[in-house]
Amino acid sequence: MQDKRMPLVSVIIPNYNYARYLDARIESVLNQTFTDFELILLDDVSTDDSLKVFDQYKDNPHVSCLVVNETNSGSPFKQWMKGILLAQGKYIWIAEADDLAESDFLEKTVGLAERHEDFAFCYAGSLLIDSDGGIMRNRDVNKWGRRARKEAAYFDGRQFAARNLYWKNYVINASGVLFRRQYALNLAESDFIRMRCCGDWLFWFQMALQGGVGMIYRNLNYFRQHTAKVTVASTRSGESIREGLQVVQKMEKELPLLKEYKKRLCRGRFYRRIKRSSLSEECKEELFDELSAVLGGTVADYRLERLNQFLRVLNPFILTPGRDRL
Structure with a gap:
């Protein structure tokens, strides 16, 4: 018997208590x-x-599997990897x-991916929508x-990591990303x-x-904002800052050529974020x-970052995240 041809793309919809949005989401994939x-x-x-919503779609020819956990995973990223392993x-x-x-x-995203042999991922622009879809x-x-004057761009992955991701997560929403499965499988034991x-x-x-990273300068994704999101609760508890410190620590180990001035600015940005937060x-x-234990950050880095913000107005060549960004 001839093997069934594998699909070029696997679409994963991980869900937890989003019944009110599921039908529209699934239809946006099927269409x-x-x-x-x-x-x-x-x-x-x-x-x-x-x-009940999933049950309406389980016999659709595009649906290859429906998996319901017996116990809650406690992490959206465990669900990501479960889907990646099934894909x-x-x-x-x-x-x-x-x-x-x-x-x-x-x-659009598959078209860009197929043009590059070393493709790791690409992401499209997002528009924010509220709980009602507005x-x-x-x-x-x-x-x-000015980047949006082009239709798309493609970057060396390590350069993209050092000049974009080191400062912040510019990939604001997974729903706006297409990525290579084989590279993701290499991260099955990752701390993420x-x-x-x-x-x-x-x-x-x-x-x-x-591998390489692509960007499509068009809003193809709609990123919903509401109080039930995990990121909202984690920001209020300070957990996002703690995890962010760990991420940057790993980046600095993998990117040894980062300049010390740049690292100090990054630490100063963390200090500012903590200082201005509404936490106790x-x-x-x-x-x-x-911050001090993980990255070595101190109040001196914060003062440098504040001075840098002032000097950027006077000097158009001084380093800032926006100017460093590819």
Whole structure:
């Protein structure tokens, strides 16, 4: 018997209690103009009507499997890896259950991916939407500037890691990304799986170390904002800062050629973030101690970062995250 041909793309929809968004999300995948994909549905023990929605689609020819956990995983990134291990495609799209996409998302991203042999991942622009699906105006989350004059760009992965991801996670939403499955399988034991909020930042960094990174200067993804998101709770607890320190520590080990001035600016940005947070004074002091222990950051780095912010107005060549960004 002839083996069934593998799909070029595996689309993973990991879900936890997003029944109200699931139907629209699944339809936005099934309505893609590019159709050579399988659809993997994952549920992390939802307590709402999510399984009823999934049940409506389980017999769709694109759906290759529906997996419902017996116990909650406690981490969205464990679900990512579960889907990656189930996937059969050359490329993977993690289409988060509460987000949406333009119908040509796969057509555009797969087209870019197929043009580059060393492709690791590419990401498209995002628009923020509220809980009702309305576009949140005046939120330029992409911050492309003049870059958007081009249709797309492609970068050396290590350069992208050093000049973009070191400063912050510019890949703001997994739903806007297509990535190579084989490179992701190399991260099956990565620490990103054990994180709650910065695992994606570490994941994209470790993917970039393996190949090239593409950018599509068009809004093809709709990133939903609501209070139920894990990132909201983790920001309020300080967990996102703790995990961020760990991610940057790993980056500095993998990118030994980073200049000391750049590293001090990064530490100063962490200090500023802690200082200006709404966390309790006790929590702030704990985070300042962690900053010192993990990265060696001190108040002197904060003062340097503040001075750098002042000098950038006077000197158009002084280093800033925006100017360093590819």
